Amino acid sequence: MKKKIIIGLSIFCLIFIVGGSYIIISIETATTKLDDLITLHQVSILREHLLLQIKKVQSDIHLKNTRYARNINTIVSNVRAMEKMSGTCLDCHHSRDMQYKLNDLKKEVREYQGNISRLFTMRTNSKRLLEDEDRAFQKGEKLIETVHAMINMASMKLEHKTRTSLREIDETKEVLYYLVIIVPFLAGVLGYIFIGGFTGPVKKLLNATRKLKSGDMDFRIEGLESEFGEVAESFNEMSCALKENMHMIRENERRYRTLFESAGDAIFMVDSEGDNMGVIVSANKAAADMHGYTVEELEGLSLFNDIDSSEDAVLAPERVSEMLNGEWIHTEINHRKKDGTVFPVEASAGIFEFMGSKYILAIDRDITDRKKAEGALLRSHVMFTTVLDSIDAIIYVSDMETYEVLYLNRYARKLFGDIEGKVCWRNIQSGLDGPCDFCGNDKLITPEGDPSGVIHKEVFSTFNGKWYDVYNRAIEWVDGRIVRFEIASDITERVKMDKALKRAEQMKLVGEWAAGLAHEIKNALAGIKISIEVMAEEPALDEEDRDSVVKAVDEIKRIELLLKRMLNFAKPPELQLFVTNVNELLDNALNYSIRPASASEINAPEVSVVKDYDIHLPVTMADRLQLRQVFMNIIMNANEAMQNNGTLMLKTSYDAVTNNIFVEISDDGEGLEKEIIDKIFNPFFTTKSKGSGLGLAISKRIVELHGGDIYVENKSGGGVLFTIRIPMRGAAEEQKK
Numbered sequence: 238m239k240k241k242i243i244i245g246l247s248i249f250c251l252i253f254i255v256g257g258s259y260i261i262i263s264i265e266t267a268t269t270k271l272d273d274l275i276t277l278h279q280v281s282i283l284r285e286h287l288l289l290q291i292k293k294v295q296s297d298i299h300l301k302n303t304r305y306a307r308n309i310n311t312i313v314s315n316v317r318a319m320e321k322m323s324g325t326c327l328d329c330h331h332s333r334d335m336q337y338k339l340n341d342l343k344k345e346v347r348e349y350q351g352n353i354s355r356l357f358t359m360r361t362n363s364k365r366l367l368e369d370e371d372r373a374f375q376k377g378e379k380l381i382e383t384v385h386a387m388i389n390m391a392s393m394k395l396e397h398k399t400r401t402s403l404r405e406i407d408e409t410k411e412v413l414y415y416l417v418i419i420v421p422f423l424a425g426v427l428g429y430i431f432i433g434g435f436t437g438p439v440k441k442l443l444n445a446t447r448k449l450k451s452g453d454m455d456f457r458i459e460g461l462e463s464e465f466g467e468v469a470e471s472f473n474e475m476s477c478a479l480k481e482n483m484h485m486i487r488e489n490e491r492r493y494r495t496l497f498e499s500a501g502d503a504i505f506m507v508d509s510e511g512d513n514m515g516v517i518v519s520a521n522k523a524a525a526d527m528h529g530y531t532v533e534e535l536e537g538l539s540l541f542n543d544i545d546s547s548e549d550a551v552l553a554p555e556r557v558s559e560m561l562n563g564e565w566i567h568t569e570i571n572h573r574k575k576d577g578t579v580f581p582v583e584a585s586a587g588i589f590e591f592m593g594s595k596y597i598l599a600i601d602r603d604i605t606d607r608k609k610a611e612g613a614l615l616r617s618h619v620m621f622t623t624v625l626d627s628i629d630a631i632i633y634v635s636d637m638e639t640y641e642v643l644y645l646n647r648y649a650r651k652l653f654g655d656i657e658g659k660v661c662w663r664n665i666q667s668g669l670d671g672p673c674d675f676c677g678n679d680k681l682i683t684p685e686g687d688p689s690g691v692i693h694k695e696v697f698s699t700f701n702g703k704w705y706d707v708y709n710r711a712i713e714w715v716d717g718r719i720v721r722f723e724i725a726s727d728i729t730e731r732v733k734m735d736k737a738l739k740r741a742e743q744m745k746l747v748g749e750w751a752a753g754l755a756h757e758i759k760n761a762l763a764g765i766k767i768s769i770e771v772m773a774e775e776p777a778l779d780e781e782d783r784d785s786v787v788k789a790v791d792e793i794k795r796i797e798l799l800l801k802r803m804l805n806f807a808k809p810p811e812l813q814l815f816v817t818n819v820n821e822l823l824d825n826a827l828n829y830s831i832r833p834a835s836a837s838e839i840n841a842p843e844v845s846v847v848k849d850y851d852i853h854l855p856v857t858m859a860d861r862l863q864l865r866q867v868f869m870n871i872i873m874n875a876n877e878a879m880q881n882n883g884t885l886m887l888k889t890s891y892d893a894v895t896n897n898i899f900v901e902i903s904d905d906g907e908g909l910e911k912e913i914i915d916k917i918f919n920p921f922f923t924t925k926s927k928g929s930g931l932g933l934a935i936s937k938r939i940v941e942l943h944g945g946d947i948y949v950e951n952k953s954g955g956g957v958l959f960t961i962r963i964p965m966r967g968a969a970e971e972q973k974k
C-alpha cells in the first residue's frame with residue numbers, strides 16, 4: 238500500500254512538473270516572439286519617421302526661394318533630426334547584410350546632408366546653385382526610394398514574422414487548452430483509481446465495524462491485502478477476543494447476578510449523592526425477605542428514612558460522609574421491617590462507582606439470633622467468671638508446651654498480677670530457671686496426648702512461702718489443645734496448725750515424759766550428787782579415788798545440763814522481743830560458736846568463714862538470746878560436720894515482696910544422708926556419740942515461735958545448706974499486738 242501511494246504521488250508530481258514546465262516554456266517563447274515583433278514594429282516606425290524627415294527636407298528644398306520657404310533654423314533642425322534618425326538603429330543587433338545596408342544608408346544621408354548644407358550656405362552663381370539643388374533633390378529622392386524599399390522589405394518580413402508568431406502562439410494556446418482540459422481529467426482519473434484503492438478496504442472495514450456494533454461477533458473481514466490485510470487480521474482477532482470477553486462478561490454478570498440474588502445477606506445499592514441520597518436503586522431477594530417487602534417495593538424507598546431505625550437514621554449522613562471519604566464502615570445498627578418490627582443488623586457499607594456515579598453498597602446481616610446467643614454466652618461467661626472469681630483459690634490454665642498462662646481467676650491475678658500470656662513458672666514461683674519440680678505436665682497426659690487424670694499434692698511455694706493444696710489435670714481448651722488446669726488452695730494455716738498440733742502433741746508427750754523423768758532423775762541425782770560431794774571431802778580418800786569422785790560429779794553436772802535443755806525444749810521460755818539486727822546477731826553467734834585457732838596451734842585445722850550479708854537488711858523484732866541460740870546450734874553442727882576444717886558460708890537477704898528475712902548457713906562437710914534428712918529436726922535424733930539430738934529440735938521450735946521456718950537441703954557440691962526464714966516484724970506492729 239505504501240508503495241502504491243508513493244508511485245501514485247510520483248506520477249502526480251511528474252505530470253505537474255512536465256505540464257508546468259511546458260506551460261512556462263511556451264509562455265516564455267511566446268513572450269520572446271512578441272517582444273521581437275514589438276521591436277520590429279518600433280524599427281519600422283523609426284524608418285517611417287526617417288522617410289518623413291527626408292520628405293520634410295525635400296520639401297524644404299522645394300520651398301526654397303519661395304514665399305513659403307522655412308526659416309533656415311527649422312531647416313537645420315530638420316536636417317539634424319533626419320541625421321539622428323538615420324543613426325538610430327546602427328547600435329542594434331542586425332545581420333551583417335543589414336548592417337551594411339544601414340551603414341550605406343547612413344553614408345547616403347550624410348552625403349545628402351552635405352548637399353543640403355552647401356545648397357543653403359554657398360553663395361555662388363545661380364547656375365551652379367541650380368545644379369547643387371538638383372543634385373541634392375536627386376539624392377533626396379534616391380534616399381526616399383532606398384528607405385521606402387527598406388520599409389517595404391521590413392514590413393514584409395514583419396508581416397511574415399507576425400503571422401508565424403501568432404500561429405505558434407495559437408498552437409501553444411491550443412496545447413495549453415488541451416492541457417487544462419486533460420490534466421485535471423487525468424488527475425481525476427488517477428485520483429479516482431488511487432482513492433478507489435483506499436476506499437474499498439476502508440468501506441469493508443467500516444462495514445465490519447458496523448456489523449460488530451450491531452452485535453455480530455462472528456463477522457470476519459476477508460479478501461484484503463497488504464496493510465489493510467493486516468488491519469483486517471487484527472480486526473478479526475479483535476472480534477474473536479471481543480467475543481470471548483463478551484462471553485466472559487456475560488458469564489460473570491450471570492454469576493454475580495446469581496450471587497446477588499441468592500446471597501443470604503441483604504444487599505442494597507443506594508444513591509449517595511444529590512437529592513436522591515439514600516434512595517434504594519437495587520436490592521436483592523434476601524433484603525426484601527428480611528424487611529418484609531417485595532424487591533419492587535424496596536426499590537425507590539429511602540434506606541435511611543424507611544429502613545434504618547429512627548435513632549440510626551439520625552447518624553446516616555455522618556456514615557455517608559465517612560464512606561465518601563473512602564472508608565468501608567462496619568457497624569451494628571437497627572433496621573425496621575415493613576410491619577414496624579425493629580431488629581439488629583450487622584452492616585458493612587462503602588462507596589463504589591458505577592457508570593460514572595457513586596453508589597453505596599450496603600450489606601446487612603440479620604443478627605437477631607446471634608445477639609440472643611451472644612447474650613446467653615455473655616450471661617454464661619459472667620456466671621462462669623463470677624463463680625471462678627469468687628473462689629479463694631488459685632485457678633489458672635497454662636499451655637503444656639510453652640507454659641504460657643491462658644487464664645487466671647481474680648484470686649490468682651491478685652497474687653501474681655496480670656500474667657496472662659506470660660510463662661507460668663517465671664511468674665508463679667521465684668528464682669526458677671525452668672518449670673516447677675511438682676509441675677509434672679508429662680504425668681497429666683498419656684503418651685498419646687490424652688488427659689490421664691489428676692495430680693494432687695501439697696506444695697510449698699517459694700514465691701510467697703505458703704503451702705498449697707494443688708490439683709492439676711489436663712483439659713481440652715477452647716481452641717482444642719490440651720492444657721493444664723490447676724486449682725491451688727492456700728493451706729498454709731492448716732499445715733502450720735497440723736505441724737503445730739503434731740509438734741504440740743509431741744512436745745506435750747516429750748514434755749510430760751521429760752518433766753517426769755527429769756523430776757525423778759533430778760531427785761535421785763540430787764541425792765547422789767550430795768553423797769558424792771560428801772564422799773569427795775572424806776580425808777581418808779586417796780588421790781586416785783578423789784579424781785574418780787570429781788569426774789562422777791562432772792558427769793552428774795552434764796546430766797543436769799541435759800535435763801535443763803530437755804525441760805527448756807519441753808517448756809520453752811516466753812519470747813522477749815527486742816529490735817534486732819540479724820547481721821550483728823549472726824556475727825555474735827559465730828564468735829560464740831567457733832573458737833579461732835590460738836597462736837600455739839600453728840598447724841591446727843581452721844574453718845574459713847565467707848559472709849554475704851545484705852547491708853540494707855532491715856532490723857526486726859526478735860528474741861535475741863533465743864535466735865542467737867538457733868544460729869549457734871546450726872553453726873556448731875556445721876563446724877562439727879566439717880571437723881573444724883572447711884568453709885562456712887553465711888548469707889542474709891530480705892524479700893520486700895513477702896517481707897521476710899532469709900538467713901542461709903552452709904558448710905562443705907559430708908552432707909546429710911537421704912534417710913536422715915527428714916529426721917534431723919526430731920527431738921533426740923542424733924548421730925553423734927555425745928549429742929543430745931535436741932539442738933535442731935529446739936532451734937526449729939524457736940524459729941517457729943518467731944513465725945518462721947527452717948529448711949535444710951544438701952548442696953550440689955557437697956555439704957548442707959540451712960535456710961531460716963524470719964518474718965519481718967516492725968516495732969509498731971508488735972506494740973499493736
Ligand SMILES: Nc1ncnc2c1ncn2[C@@H]1O[C@H](COP(=O)(O)OP(=O)(O)OP(=O)(O)O)[C@@H](O)[C@H]1O
Nearest residue numbers: 874875878917922923924925928929930931932933
Ligand atoms: N551441718 C550438718 N552436717 C551434717 N549433719 C548434720 C549437720 N547438722 C546436723 N546434722 C545431723 O543432725 C543431727 C541432729 O543435730 P542436732 O543438733 O539436733 O543434735 P546433735 O548435734 O546431734 O546433738 P546436740 O546438738 O544436742 O549436741 C546431728 O546428729 C547430725 O547427724
Ligand SMILES: [Mg+2]
Nearest residue numbers: 870874932933
Ligand atoms: Mg547439734
